[in-house]
Amino acid sequence: MSSSPISSPPQRPVADTTEAAPENRTDAVSGTPRTPVQRPRRLRRTDALRRMVRETVLTVDDLIYPLFVMEGEGQQEEVPSMPGCFRYSLDLLLDEVKAARDLGIGAIALFPLIRHHQKDNAGTESYNPDGLIPRAVRAIKQAVPQMLVITDVALDPYSSEGHDGIVKDGQILNDETVAVLVKQALVQAEAGADFVAPSDMMDGRVGAIRRALDGSGWINVGILAYSAKYASAYYGPFRDALDSAPKFGDKKTYQMDAANAREALKEVELDIAEGADIVMVKPALAYLDVICRMKHHTNLPVAAYNVSGEYAMIKAAAQQGWIDEQKVMLETLTSMKRAGADVILTYFAKAVALALRA
Secondary structure (H helix, E strand, C coil), X not given: CCCCCCCCCCCCCCXXXXXXXXXXXXXXXXXXXXXXXXXXXXHHCCXXXXXXXXXXXXXXXXXXXXXXXECCCCCEEECCCCCCCEXXXXXXXXXXXXXXXXXXXXXXXXXXXXXXXXXXXXXHHHHCCCCHHHHHHHHHHHHCCCCEEEEEECCCCCECCCCCCEEXXXXXXXXXXXXXXXXXXXXXXXXXXXXXXECCCCCCHHHHHHHHHHHCCCCCCEEEEEEEEECCHHHHHHHHHHCCCCCCCCCCCCCECCCCCHHHHHHHHHHHHHCCCEEEEECCHHHHHHHHXXXXXXXXXXXXXXXXXXXXXXXXXXXXXXXXXXXXXXXXXXXXXXXXCCEEEECCHHHHHHHHHC
């Protein structure tokens, strides 16, 4: 008996792997050009279409407007390193707050320029109930009651040493400083602050402030914690604005190392456990990865501080004609929101509000 030959399975045609530009690729059988299965450009054709599919939207509700206040009357001084930013005496500060309100900005953050003779190593002026910030808060709440007022809790504007804490033998004292910060926060709450914002980076200060606020009946006063505040070179113009640069050394023993990201998660966990209501990353632009990590790490709102150095760089480049100020401003702030920021402190707040109205 002769055996029948075993037939081989049919062979599939070998695919043409020759690389070619998509518009030049042709179908192997028909010879007609192949069409891309997906054309992402379809969704980019018009402004209306781009707006419809936009993943991240920057709005005026995202903004907190930092303002500098000083003693005096009828005074408005431009900060040389921050074009378009001013120190305001209290009467003119109220006009600026009203202008912000009229643009739809719902929150401001106050920072004081303290006179030299009022400064000392213990920061005693920081908890003076008749001091600059308590008076400013009371005036704002009377003139613009719907404005959310956030007050900075730290000693550097009040310190003769320019540090965020009490100094002894060249060291920044932690627990002694926290005791003063508690007094400062209570005075600000009494004046009418909606949020106190400890920016000092002393260990345990959020818990101490929360306990003191609750124990004094200020259960509705929130804490915006500077949870990841880095020892950054971006703060220079802000320190010019408040004359608060350290008189010796730097702030690296209490502010975070710019190289660390995991440590930021440790800091935010501690602040949440101690009673923070909002957590923040400062600066923002060089720390977008930290904002993103923090956003995925907590369900609390995450704030980003678009700091003075970031502002000044855009202003300086725009003055040279190298960039379009408004476009770069909006792109920069959108990047912060895209990274995960729920709210953004920015000196551009009024400019952004105007641009979004256009």
